[in-house]
Amino acid sequence: MSKGGINLKTFWPAIAIAVILFFLPPIIPRFYTYILAVIFVTSLLAMSLNLCVGHGGIFQFHHAVFYGVGAYTVALFLTKTSLPRGVGFIAGPIIAAIFGLLIGWFCIRLTKLYxxxxxxxxxSLVWAIVFRWYGFTGGDDGIHGIPIPEFIDSTNSRYYFILIFFIISLFVLYLIFKSPFGTTLQAIRDNPERCEAIGINVKRHQLVAIVIATFFAGVAGVLFVVLEGSVFPDLLFWVLSLEVFIMCLLGGWFTFAGPVLGAAITVSLRTFVGVYTEYWTLILGVILILLIFFLPEGVMGFILDKINPEKKEIIEKDDE
Amino acid sequence: METSQGITLAALAIHFLVGLSRAMILFIVCSGLSFVLGVLRVPNVAHGSLYMIGAFSAFSIFTLLGGGAVAFWAALILAPFVVAIVSLIAERSLFKHLYQREHLMLLLFTFALMLILGDLVKIIWGAQYRSIMAPEFLRGSFPLFGASLPRYNVFLLIVGPLVAIGLWLFTNKTKIGKIARAAAVDMEMVGALGINVSWVFAFAFVLGCFLAGMGGALVAPTISITIGMDHDLIIEAFLIVVIGGLGNMWGAMVGSLIFGLTQSFGVLFLPQFAIVFPYTAVVIVLLIRPKGLLKSVW
Structure with a gap:
């Protein structure tokens, strides 16, 4: 579905949306600004996962761990050390990527479900340690009241901080997606045996994809801390991993921007249905089932179909 | 709680037996999960929810019948059937239409089912902690090497192997069991022989869920029944099935023993990090034998 090369025309809608997002905070209530920021953070997490799942065909089932590691790293740097604050912010994604490399290195020898x-x-091992190590990570209470630098201590400034890093990350992810590396990755997803045969080092490409994805999961984790000022072990729990996985499928995992849509839908559902009923997961479950039955390619896949029917054929060809 | 300074032989023995009885519950749940995985090739994420429904149904039947010994046995026997009916409804109304679809879609469906069932449990039973009491003769404990072993754990140690034998007899000696096993190996061939594949799927799914319900009912007297118990269980169950060998019933037994015993001894040696031990064991097994200890049907 990707043709390689960057077409400037495809950027116009994205730039328009970004400009609108920049002018929103003064207009909309503060609560919505916050929700948008939550969506950005969650979207970035989902996008980073989709690099593995959707484009790489890697069964990255426990992506939330790296998100949590990024968040915990910055939280621990800010609360336990007196190093300059920037260090923690930079360390978050890097430590997450190192975890990604380590765990990925172990996992990559297996395939698919294994x-x-x-x-x-x-x-889960990482989660269990974080969950129980009261002396270091705060155990199941987590760490609260993390001192966030002053220049991002209002809702609006946080919003802009998160938005800027979200856009930068998305742009970098897009460049990776369109790069020769990204195309190779998609080729591996579609036919690993053939790629192996023409001399592509499949495992190494997948490992690099995992490291990149976990790096951006770490960025999302850092942004989460900026937004909430606290961390807790649920950030590393497998339920979150599965939820993010679902966001990718929901939005459309063969499309680039699908996960953003999936994350937006999930976060909005949780927020706005959650206002009316505590049983919002029931509603999410029902919506998921409706999607499975009626929009199997995800919301974004469906929209792309409607806009551009020729593209669908290319996607289908890719699937074979 | 024991500390690492004073581990006696008695403590070792007790932890061994408690771990073993915990493994029996895990085995019953995981054999069901393994069965569904083997035949349908779907990791049923909702399995934990059905286990939870089993425990809650046991509670309801138990209180409805007045809470005596009869009520206990009725709960133990009827709760799995409640779960089986729930799963049959889900399977026939929705799940069966998806078998032709991509596998991740089936996984997604079971996840949706987990979300829905989780909230339904919250609606029906509320968020309080519930508990049921085993009858008189299963309460209290046996003395053993100067320590004590709860009687209910002994009961579990008897029930576990009985279920294993029953399952083995069922899958090896009855026609329908043999069909299900054949379906796990080659579904198309089974269809070609004129057997209604859709019903084989339904049967396997319902049987797997029945076992989840049975595990839930059996575990009910030993824990506080509450929402969230599905999340705790399902991931353990998956790991057990994977280290045992997908779709292999005896593999589920081996995996459960590894998981139950490492957890139990973890409590003995390093209580704070007890939950780390089973995960470490799983990692070691997967690094040595990536496809599980016993032969996988996949």
């Missing part, structure tokens, strides 16, 4: 399962067990 890969996912080994990752879940290694990830």
């Amino acid at each position: 890969f996912g399962m080994l990752q879940i067990s290694l990830g």
